[in-house]
Amino acid sequence: MHYVQKYLEKYQLIKTSxxxxxxxxxxxxxxxxxxxxxxxxxxxxxxxxKNVDFEPLVVDITKGEQYSPxxxxxxxxxxxxxxxxxxxxxxxxxxIIDYLEYHLxxxxxxxxxxxxxxxxxxxxxxxxxxxxxxxxxxITVGSFFHPHLCGTPKLPFVFPVREVLxxxxxxxxxxxxxxxxxxxxxxxxxxxxxxxxxRKHEILTNEEEYLKVLNIVDAVFxxxxxxxxxxxxxxxxxxxxxxFTIADVNLAIILQRLWELGLDERFWTxxxxxxxENYFNRVKLRESFVKTIPNMAVHIKLIFTSQPPAYVGAxxxxxxxxxxxxxxxxxxxx
Numbered sequence: 001m002h003y004v005q006k007y008l009e010k011y012q013l014i015k016t017s018x019x020x021x022x023x024x025x026x027x028x029x030x031x032x033x034x035x036x037x038x039x040x041x042x043x044x045x046x047x048x049x050k051n052v053d054f055e056p057l058v059v060d061i062t063k064g065e066q067y068s069p070x071x072x073x074x075x076x077x078x079x080x081x082x083x084x085x086x087x088x089x090x091x092x093x094x095x096i097i098d099y100l101e102y103h104l105x106x107x108x109x110x111x112x113x114x115x116x117x118x119x120x121x122x123x124x125x126x127x128x129x130x131x132x133x134x135x136x137x138x139i140t141v142g143s144f145f146h147p148h149l150c151g152t153p154k155l156p157f158v159f160p161v162r163e164v165l166x167x168x169x170x171x172x173x174x175x176x177x178x179x180x181x182x183x184x185x186x187x188x189x190x191x192x193x194x195x196x197x198x199r200k201h202e203i204l205t206n207e208e209e210y211l212k213v214l215n216i217v218d219a220v221f222x223x224x225x226x227x228x229x230x231x232x233x234x235x236x237x238x239x240x241x242x243x244f245t246i247a248d249v250n251l252a253i254i255l256q257r258l259w260e261l262g263l264d265e266r267f268w269t270x271x272x273x274x275x276x277e278n279y280f281n282r283v284k285l286r287e288s289f290v291k292t293i294p295n296m297a298v299h300i301k302l303i304f305t306s307q308p309p310a311y312v313g314a315x316x317x318x319x320x321x322x323x324x325x326x327x328x329x330x331x332x333x334x
Contacts, residue, residue: 029054029104031096032074032082034061035294036156038136038257039093040081045249046097048288050108067179076186077193078179094132097246114243123240124247127227130220131250135213136257138200141169142210143261149207149214151265169204173197214266217258221267221276224251228275239279244286252283256293 031047033040033056047054059065059080066078075082075091083090083099090099101112115121143150144162153162173194180190203209224239231237238248258264259280268276283289 027053027055028086030084031056032059032071032084033057033080034059037061037080038140038253039079041253041256041292042093042249043081043083043096045253045288045292046100046111046246048291049111049244049249050100050104052100052104052108067183069183072183072186076189078186078190097249101246111244111246111249114245115241117241120241123227124245127224127239127247128245128250130223131247131254134217134220134254136254138203138210138213139217139263140257140261141165141200142204142213143263144169145204146207146210149211149266151262153262154260157260157262169201173201214263217263218267221273225268225273225275228279232275248283251279252286252289253292255280255283256289 029052031043031054033044035041035058044056059071061080065071066080072078074084074089077091079091081093081096083096090096097111101110112124114124140157143153144166147162153159176190176194176197180187180194183190203213227239231239234242236242238244239251240247255276258267267273268280
Protein backbone atom coordinates (compact mmCIF):
# COMPACT_ATOMS: atom_id res chain seq x y z
CA MET A 1 0.00 0.00 0.00
CA HIS A 2 2.85 2.36 -0.79
CA TYR A 3 0.55 4.77 -2.64
CA VAL A 4 -1.61 5.04 0.47
CA GLN A 5 1.43 5.81 2.62
CA LYS A 6 2.33 8.61 0.21
CA TYR A 7 -0.98 10.30 0.94
CA LEU A 8 -0.60 9.62 4.64
CA GLU A 9 2.83 11.20 4.92
CA LYS A 10 1.48 14.40 3.41
CA TYR A 11 -1.61 14.18 5.60
CA GLN A 12 0.39 13.72 8.81
CA LEU A 13 2.61 16.67 7.88
CA ILE A 14 -0.48 18.82 7.41
CA LYS A 15 -2.02 17.76 10.71
CA THR A 16 1.15 18.16 12.73
CA SER A 17 2.09 21.54 11.35
CA UNK A 18 -1.42 22.92 11.84
CA UNK A 19 -1.94 21.73 15.41
CA UNK A 20 1.32 21.85 17.30
CA UNK A 21 1.99 24.94 19.32
CA UNK A 22 4.89 27.21 18.57
CA UNK A 23 8.26 25.61 19.24
CA UNK A 24 9.06 28.57 21.46
CA UNK A 25 6.39 27.55 23.97
CA UNK A 26 7.57 27.19 27.55
CA UNK A 27 4.90 24.65 28.43
CA UNK A 28 5.74 21.64 30.58
CA UNK A 29 2.55 19.85 29.55
CA UNK A 30 2.53 17.48 26.58
CA UNK A 31 -0.30 15.38 25.21
CA UNK A 32 0.57 12.33 23.12
CA UNK A 33 -2.52 11.94 20.99
CA UNK A 34 -4.06 11.41 17.60
CA UNK A 35 -6.72 13.76 16.33
CA UNK A 36 -9.06 10.97 15.16
CA UNK A 37 -8.85 9.00 18.40
CA UNK A 38 -12.19 9.21 20.26
CA UNK A 39 -10.49 9.32 23.65
CA UNK A 40 -7.87 11.82 22.51
CA UNK A 41 -10.69 14.10 21.41
CA UNK A 42 -12.22 14.08 24.91
CA UNK A 43 -8.94 15.15 26.46
CA UNK A 44 -8.23 17.75 23.78
CA UNK A 45 -11.64 19.35 24.27
CA UNK A 46 -11.07 19.39 28.03
CA UNK A 47 -7.69 21.07 27.61
CA UNK A 48 -9.19 23.73 25.36
CA UNK A 49 -12.11 24.28 27.76
CA LYS A 50 -9.74 24.74 30.69
CA ASN A 51 -7.40 26.98 28.64
CA VAL A 52 -4.41 24.83 29.51
CA ASP A 53 -1.13 25.80 27.85
CA PHE A 54 -0.02 22.48 26.35
CA GLU A 55 1.72 21.00 23.34
CA PRO A 56 0.06 18.17 21.40
CA LEU A 57 2.48 15.51 20.14
CA VAL A 58 0.93 13.47 17.35
CA VAL A 59 1.49 9.72 17.63
CA ASP A 60 1.54 8.28 14.10
CA ILE A 61 -0.72 5.30 14.61
CA THR A 62 -0.76 4.59 10.87
CA LYS A 63 2.81 3.36 11.30
CA GLY A 64 2.14 1.58 14.60
CA GLU A 65 4.07 4.19 16.55
CA GLN A 66 1.93 3.48 19.64
CA TYR A 67 3.61 0.06 19.82
CA SER A 68 7.15 1.33 19.37
CA PRO A 69 9.49 0.75 22.36
CA UNK A 70 9.67 4.44 23.27
CA UNK A 71 5.88 4.77 23.47
CA UNK A 72 5.38 1.48 25.33
CA UNK A 73 7.72 2.91 27.96
CA UNK A 74 5.21 5.73 28.39
CA UNK A 75 2.12 3.53 28.23
CA UNK A 76 2.57 -0.26 28.13
CA UNK A 77 -1.00 -0.60 26.84
CA UNK A 78 0.02 1.09 23.59
CA UNK A 79 -2.90 3.51 23.71
CA UNK A 80 -3.40 7.23 23.23
CA UNK A 81 -3.88 9.67 24.81
CA UNK A 82 -1.05 10.01 27.32
CA UNK A 83 -0.38 13.20 29.28
CA UNK A 84 3.12 14.12 30.41
CA UNK A 85 3.55 16.87 32.99
CA UNK A 86 7.21 17.37 33.83
CA UNK A 87 8.21 13.92 35.10
CA UNK A 88 4.69 12.60 35.61
CA UNK A 89 3.08 10.35 32.98
CA UNK A 90 -0.70 9.89 33.06
CA UNK A 91 -2.42 7.45 30.65
CA UNK A 92 -6.17 6.94 30.07
CA UNK A 93 -8.57 9.77 29.19
CA UNK A 94 -10.56 9.59 32.44
CA UNK A 95 -7.44 9.70 34.61
CA ILE A 96 -6.00 12.52 32.51
CA ILE A 97 -9.13 14.65 32.85
CA ASP A 98 -9.21 14.12 36.62
CA TYR A 99 -5.53 15.06 36.80
CA LEU A 100 -6.16 18.25 34.84
CA GLU A 101 -8.95 19.21 37.24
CA TYR A 102 -7.41 18.29 40.57
CA HIS A 103 -3.64 18.57 40.16
CA LEU A 104 -3.04 21.54 37.87
CA UNK A 105 -3.42 25.23 38.68
CA UNK A 106 -6.72 25.66 40.50
CA UNK A 107 -7.14 29.02 38.79
CA UNK A 108 -7.79 27.24 35.51
CA UNK A 109 -11.39 27.09 34.29
CA UNK A 110 -13.07 24.23 36.17
CA UNK A 111 -14.87 21.52 34.25
CA UNK A 112 -15.80 19.15 37.09
CA UNK A 113 -16.00 21.21 40.28
CA UNK A 114 -18.24 23.87 38.81
CA UNK A 115 -20.83 24.23 41.56
CA UNK A 116 -21.33 24.08 45.33
CA UNK A 117 -24.82 22.70 44.77
CA UNK A 118 -24.66 19.00 45.67
CA UNK A 119 -27.61 18.20 43.41
CA UNK A 120 -25.86 19.75 40.40
CA UNK A 121 -22.61 17.93 41.18
CA UNK A 122 -24.44 14.63 41.58
CA UNK A 123 -26.06 15.15 38.17
CA UNK A 124 -22.73 16.01 36.52
CA UNK A 125 -21.08 12.89 37.90
CA UNK A 126 -24.07 10.73 36.98
CA UNK A 127 -24.10 11.80 33.35
CA UNK A 128 -20.33 11.67 33.16
CA UNK A 129 -20.42 8.02 34.26
CA UNK A 130 -23.33 7.12 31.97
CA UNK A 131 -21.67 8.59 28.90
CA UNK A 132 -18.17 7.30 29.67
CA UNK A 133 -19.58 3.78 29.96
CA UNK A 134 -20.75 3.80 26.33
CA UNK A 135 -18.27 1.60 24.36
CA UNK A 136 -17.27 3.91 21.51
CA UNK A 137 -15.03 1.32 19.83
CA UNK A 138 -17.69 -1.39 19.81
CA ILE A 139 -20.31 1.06 18.55
CA THR A 140 -17.99 2.25 15.79
CA VAL A 141 -16.75 -1.07 14.41
CA GLY A 142 -20.10 -2.78 14.94
CA SER A 143 -21.69 -0.26 12.59
CA PHE A 144 -19.40 -1.54 9.82
CA PHE A 145 -20.65 -5.11 10.30
CA HIS A 146 -24.31 -4.05 10.51
CA PRO A 147 -24.75 -1.04 8.19
CA HIS A 148 -28.50 -1.66 7.87
CA LEU A 149 -28.87 -0.61 11.51
CA CYS A 150 -27.38 2.81 10.76
CA GLY A 151 -28.30 5.70 8.53
CA THR A 152 -25.96 7.58 6.21
CA PRO A 153 -22.31 7.63 7.41
CA LYS A 154 -20.22 10.76 6.96
CA LEU A 155 -16.50 11.31 6.52
CA PRO A 156 -14.27 9.75 7.59
CA PHE A 157 -16.44 6.62 7.99
CA VAL A 158 -17.68 6.34 4.42
CA PHE A 159 -17.61 3.28 2.18
CA PRO A 160 -15.10 1.73 1.40
CA VAL A 161 -13.32 3.04 4.53
CA ARG A 162 -15.69 0.91 6.60
CA GLU A 163 -14.80 -2.21 4.62
CA VAL A 164 -11.08 -1.69 5.15
CA LEU A 165 -11.58 -1.07 8.86
CA UNK A 166 -13.79 -4.14 9.14
CA UNK A 167 -11.10 -6.27 7.54
CA UNK A 168 -8.53 -4.83 9.91
CA UNK A 169 -10.65 -5.76 12.89
CA UNK A 170 -10.67 -9.39 11.82
CA UNK A 171 -6.88 -9.64 12.23
CA UNK A 172 -6.38 -7.21 15.11
CA UNK A 173 -6.05 -9.85 17.86
CA UNK A 174 -3.55 -11.77 15.73
CA UNK A 175 -1.49 -8.61 15.27
CA UNK A 176 -1.60 -7.89 19.01
CA UNK A 177 -0.26 -11.37 19.78
CA UNK A 178 2.55 -10.84 17.29
CA UNK A 179 3.40 -7.51 18.92
CA UNK A 180 3.39 -9.20 22.33
CA UNK A 181 6.17 -11.54 21.19
CA UNK A 182 8.15 -8.61 19.80
CA UNK A 183 7.79 -6.53 22.98
CA UNK A 184 8.57 -8.72 26.03
CA UNK A 185 8.10 -5.87 28.53
CA UNK A 186 4.53 -5.27 27.37
CA UNK A 187 3.75 -8.90 26.54
CA UNK A 188 1.25 -9.50 29.34
CA UNK A 189 -0.79 -6.39 28.60
CA UNK A 190 -0.77 -6.93 24.83
CA UNK A 191 -1.91 -10.55 25.21
CA UNK A 192 -4.69 -9.37 27.51
CA UNK A 193 -5.73 -6.80 24.91
CA UNK A 194 -5.79 -9.57 22.29
CA UNK A 195 -8.17 -11.60 24.46
CA UNK A 196 -10.41 -8.56 24.96
CA UNK A 197 -10.41 -7.96 21.22
CA UNK A 198 -11.58 -11.53 20.62
CA ARG A 199 -14.48 -11.02 23.03
CA LYS A 200 -15.37 -7.70 21.42
CA HIS A 201 -15.37 -9.35 18.02
CA GLU A 202 -18.04 -11.79 19.19
CA ILE A 203 -20.27 -8.82 19.97
CA LEU A 204 -19.38 -6.92 16.81
CA THR A 205 -20.31 -9.74 14.44
CA ASN A 206 -23.50 -10.81 16.27
CA GLU A 207 -26.41 -8.58 15.29
CA GLU A 208 -28.43 -9.46 18.39
CA GLU A 209 -25.53 -8.57 20.68
CA TYR A 210 -24.81 -5.36 18.79
CA LEU A 211 -28.46 -4.36 19.07
CA LYS A 212 -28.15 -4.73 22.84
CA VAL A 213 -25.34 -2.16 22.76
CA LEU A 214 -27.44 0.23 20.65
CA ASN A 215 -30.35 -0.25 23.05
CA ILE A 216 -28.09 0.81 25.92
CA VAL A 217 -27.18 3.95 23.98
CA ASP A 218 -30.89 4.54 23.41
CA ALA A 219 -31.65 4.22 27.12
CA VAL A 220 -28.86 6.65 28.04
CA PHE A 221 -30.05 9.15 25.47
CA UNK A 222 -33.58 8.97 26.86
CA UNK A 223 -32.14 10.18 30.16
CA UNK A 224 -30.06 12.83 28.37
CA UNK A 225 -33.12 14.09 26.47
CA UNK A 226 -35.14 14.33 29.68
CA UNK A 227 -32.32 16.21 31.38
CA UNK A 228 -31.95 18.64 28.47
CA UNK A 229 -35.69 19.21 28.41
CA UNK A 230 -35.55 20.14 32.08
CA UNK A 231 -32.53 22.40 31.52
CA UNK A 232 -34.21 24.07 28.53
CA UNK A 233 -36.22 26.12 31.02
CA UNK A 234 -32.95 27.82 31.99
CA UNK A 235 -31.56 30.22 29.38
CA UNK A 236 -28.18 29.27 27.84
CA UNK A 237 -27.92 26.14 29.97
CA UNK A 238 -25.93 23.04 29.09
CA UNK A 239 -26.52 19.43 30.12
CA UNK A 240 -26.49 19.82 33.91
CA UNK A 241 -26.22 23.53 34.62
CA UNK A 242 -25.28 26.89 33.10
CA UNK A 243 -21.60 25.84 33.08
CA PHE A 244 -20.02 23.64 30.42
CA THR A 245 -18.81 20.56 32.31
CA ILE A 246 -17.11 17.20 31.83
CA ALA A 247 -20.57 15.73 31.21
CA ASP A 248 -20.87 18.09 28.23
CA VAL A 249 -17.45 17.10 26.89
CA ASN A 250 -18.45 13.44 27.00
CA LEU A 251 -21.80 14.15 25.37
CA ALA A 252 -20.34 16.35 22.63
CA ILE A 253 -17.71 13.82 21.58
CA ILE A 254 -20.05 10.79 21.58
CA LEU A 255 -22.64 12.75 19.58
CA GLN A 256 -19.97 13.64 17.03
CA ARG A 257 -18.89 10.00 16.67
CA LEU A 258 -22.50 8.78 16.31
CA TRP A 259 -23.16 11.52 13.73
CA GLU A 260 -20.12 10.42 11.72
CA LEU A 261 -21.39 6.82 11.80
CA GLY A 262 -24.87 7.81 10.61
CA LEU A 263 -26.42 6.82 13.94
CA ASP A 264 -27.81 10.31 14.48
CA GLU A 265 -30.76 9.19 12.35
CA ARG A 266 -31.40 6.37 14.79
CA PHE A 267 -31.08 8.32 18.00
CA TRP A 268 -32.08 11.98 17.67
CA THR A 269 -32.80 13.53 14.23
CA UNK A 270 -36.17 13.91 12.50
CA UNK A 271 -37.89 14.90 15.72
CA UNK A 272 -36.89 11.81 17.72
CA UNK A 273 -35.06 13.77 20.40
CA UNK A 274 -35.32 17.49 19.58
CA UNK A 275 -33.43 18.66 22.67
CA UNK A 276 -30.40 16.51 21.79
CA GLU A 277 -30.56 17.74 18.20
CA ASN A 278 -30.63 21.35 19.35
CA TYR A 279 -27.81 20.68 21.81
CA PHE A 280 -25.60 19.15 19.11
CA ASN A 281 -26.18 22.11 16.81
CA ARG A 282 -25.15 24.44 19.65
CA VAL A 283 -22.09 22.54 20.81
CA LYS A 284 -20.68 22.31 17.26
CA LEU A 285 -20.22 26.08 17.36
CA ARG A 286 -18.30 26.04 20.64
CA GLU A 287 -14.66 27.06 20.23
CA SER A 288 -13.25 24.04 22.07
CA PHE A 289 -15.27 21.68 19.86
CA VAL A 290 -14.15 23.40 16.65
CA LYS A 291 -10.50 23.16 17.75
CA THR A 292 -10.87 19.48 18.67
CA ILE A 293 -12.71 17.95 15.70
CA PRO A 294 -10.61 17.62 12.51
CA ASN A 295 -11.92 19.48 9.49
CA MET A 296 -12.19 16.64 6.97
CA ALA A 297 -13.13 18.88 4.05
CA VAL A 298 -10.00 21.00 4.47
CA HIS A 299 -7.65 18.04 4.78
CA ILE A 300 -9.12 16.18 1.80
CA LYS A 301 -8.72 19.34 -0.27
CA LEU A 302 -5.08 19.62 0.84
CA ILE A 303 -4.44 15.97 -0.01
CA PHE A 304 -5.98 16.50 -3.45
CA THR A 305 -3.39 19.19 -4.21
CA SER A 306 -0.61 16.58 -4.19
CA GLN A 307 -1.98 14.53 -7.09
CA PRO A 308 -5.01 14.65 -9.43
CA PRO A 309 -7.84 12.59 -7.90
CA ALA A 310 -9.40 9.53 -9.52
CA TYR A 311 -13.05 9.93 -8.61
CA VAL A 312 -15.27 7.13 -7.41
CA GLY A 313 -18.46 6.93 -9.45
CA ALA A 314 -21.43 8.27 -7.54
CA UNK A 315 -19.28 9.24 -4.56
CA UNK A 316 -18.02 12.13 -6.67
CA UNK A 317 -16.08 14.08 -4.08
CA UNK A 318 -13.82 11.40 -2.63
CA UNK A 319 -10.96 9.83 -4.57
CA UNK A 320 -9.85 6.21 -4.19
CA UNK A 321 -6.48 7.32 -2.89
CA UNK A 322 -7.95 9.58 -0.24
CA UNK A 323 -10.48 6.99 0.92
CA UNK A 324 -7.84 4.29 1.25
CA UNK A 325 -5.52 6.69 3.01
CA UNK A 326 -8.21 7.59 5.51
CA UNK A 327 -9.07 3.94 6.03
CA UNK A 328 -5.46 3.01 6.67
CA UNK A 329 -5.05 5.94 9.00
CA UNK A 330 -8.13 5.14 11.06
CA UNK A 331 -7.64 1.37 11.28
CA UNK A 332 -6.14 1.43 14.79
CA UNK A 333 -7.74 4.60 16.13
CA UNK A 334 -11.19 3.33 16.96
